[in-house]
Amino acid sequence: MEEHQVIIVGAGPSGAACAKALKEHAIDALVIEKEELPRPKICSGVLFGQTQVLLEKYFGTLPPGAVYCEPRTINASSIHEWDKEKGFLEYVWEIPKGGDSFPREYYNIWRSRFDQWLLEASGATYRESCIMQNYSSADDAIKLQVLRKDMTRIEKASKESAGQELCCTYLVGADGGNSRVRNLLDTSWAEASQVVIYQTYNRFSDPGTLQGGHWTVFFDRDIGDILCCVHRKDDFLTLCVGGFKERNLKNSMDLFKGFLSEQFKVVFSEEERVEGCVMRMAPPNLGSGNVLLAGEAAGLIYLNGEGISAAIDSGYRAGTAIARAIKEGADAAHLYKESMTDILEHCSACTQQMRFLVGQ
Ligand SMILES: Cc1cc2nc3c(=O)[nH]c(=O)nc-3n(C[C@H](O)[C@H](O)[C@H](O)COP(=O)(O)OP(=O)(O)OC[C@H]3O[C@@H](n4cnc5c(N)ncnc54)[C@H](O)[C@@H]3O)c2cc1C
Structure with a gap:
């Protein structure tokens, strides 16, 4: 059976950032992604100020020219809400985090290109068209059942031979807002509004x-x-x-x-x-044991659905926690949770300001 120290499910920003942190610590990790890349992703495709700061911090650079679309920049002051009585008003999409303010010139990007670039920039080993269906844990090993997405491309293959088992010590659910990993870990996820x-x-x-x-x-x-x-x-x-x-x-x-x-x-x-x-719309859950959750799978979202920064930041911290746990013989979930206080506080502050959620 194919074995890795870490398997990351999902090649979005949280998965790519997690892979980046693990690569920096020379930890063997595989990213599996259910879609063929570059894959479409529903998104306004705006890199807010904090996202830019995090890209510089963790990846050392902003994306290359091919990732952007026109208008390439959007100033915070030119995002508007329209009100029947008052007309156009300034609309705030990003607030300071723990006293830190961020650039107010945002970037307009195509998500499919951005995510592909970020994954390549992470240096990750990845496998596309590979769907995680299930996992089970026993004796410090996690076994994953995965399936090739496009069965029609597997000539003469039976359903069974298209499936495969992978094995790892740590699993990261970076599989987005409809996370299969979280669904298997957290029974309340299926019932969340x-x-x-x-x-x-x-x-x-x-x-x-x-x-x-x-x-x-x-x-x-x-x-x-x-x-x-x-x-x-x-x-x-x-x-x-x-x-x-x-x-x-x-x-x-x-x-x-x-x-x-x-x-x-x-x-x-x-x-x-x-x-x-x-x-x-479920409260954050960062995972437990050797299964960590990052990005939207963990329920991390900032003001009005801004989520790329929360995904990159949590993914990177999940990878760092696993690397430390492996080197120090410590508990990864504990290290990860300890490192996430500021992100959880910011999520909570943002939720309180989401006017469409207030009163739900
Ligand atoms: C309409 C809309 C507009 C948005 N606009 C913005 C914006 O402008 N700026 C911003 O910062 N945020 C925006 N967001 C939020 C942002 O898109 C998400 O928060 C962010 O993509 C989360 O990143 P992630 O890595 O956690 O998950 P995702 O980006 O969703 O990546 C998850 C990956 O996992 C893969 N996957 C899922 N299940 C499996 C499986 N079983 N096996 C293998 N792979 C799997 C998916 O195919 C996907 O590639 C928007 C969200 C929406 C819905």
Whole structure:
């Protein structure tokens, strides 16, 4: 059976940052990713100030030119909320953390390219199209059942031969907001309330009278239960609506588009792509024993869904905790939790300011 010291499930920012920390300590780690890379990821694709600071700190650099889209930068002061009575107001998407303020010039990026770049920059060994289905622990060994995603590409293979077992001492669940690792570890995860998000990429011939900052947020319960936003990326206006599970979000999207056309005279042409995801609103859980959780799988999210920085920071700290545990014979989960106080405090401060969650 194939063995590694650490297996990281998920090649998003938390998985890549975890792999980076382990690589720096020369620990053998494998990242497995269910999609083929570069994979699409529903996201506004904005690198907020703290994300930039963390990229410099852990990766020594910001992404290369090919990762960005136009407008390349978005100043914090040009992100707006639109209110029926008051018009355009400044909308705060990032707050200081523990007294630290961050750059207010944010970067507009394509997530598929960013995540691929970050994974390569981590120096990780990775396997794509590899889905973690299950794991079990016995005698300090964790066994994972994994499956190749695209079975049709495995010529004449039976379902059984496409499956495989991997073995590791430490497992990191960096598998995002619908985490399979957390689902197996934490029974309350399946019952947590769920927010569903739907995003479309629309070509347009006229941005109408939308404010020049290219990113506008709306709160309208007739359209969605949480915020809706419109954001420019290259030749597209990305439209995002979110709601609780029962909401028909296709209908919300139609209403949102109609509203933008009527109120701001936006002229849309083809809709190129549609993406969706489920996010669970559960309290943070950093894992236990030799199974650690990072990023969104751990429930770490900052203000209004900003999560790349929490993912990078927690992933890197999870990797560092494992490396220390291996070298010092200590408990990885304990070291990880000890290192995470500031991140948990910031998550809690952000949750209290998320106006669409208040009163839920
Ligand atoms: C609509 C929307 C807009 C957002 N906009 C922003 C933004 O502009 N800026 C920002 O900072 N944050 C934003 N976020 C939040 C941010 O996208 C997430 O917090 C961040 O991606 C979390 O990173 P992660 O590494 O924890 O998980 P992910 O990025 O979700 O990565 C998890 C990876 O695990 C893989 N995976 C899942 N299950 C398995 C499995 N069983 N086996 C193998 N692999 C698996 C997935 O394919 C995926 O590649 C947004 C979120 C949403 C929903």
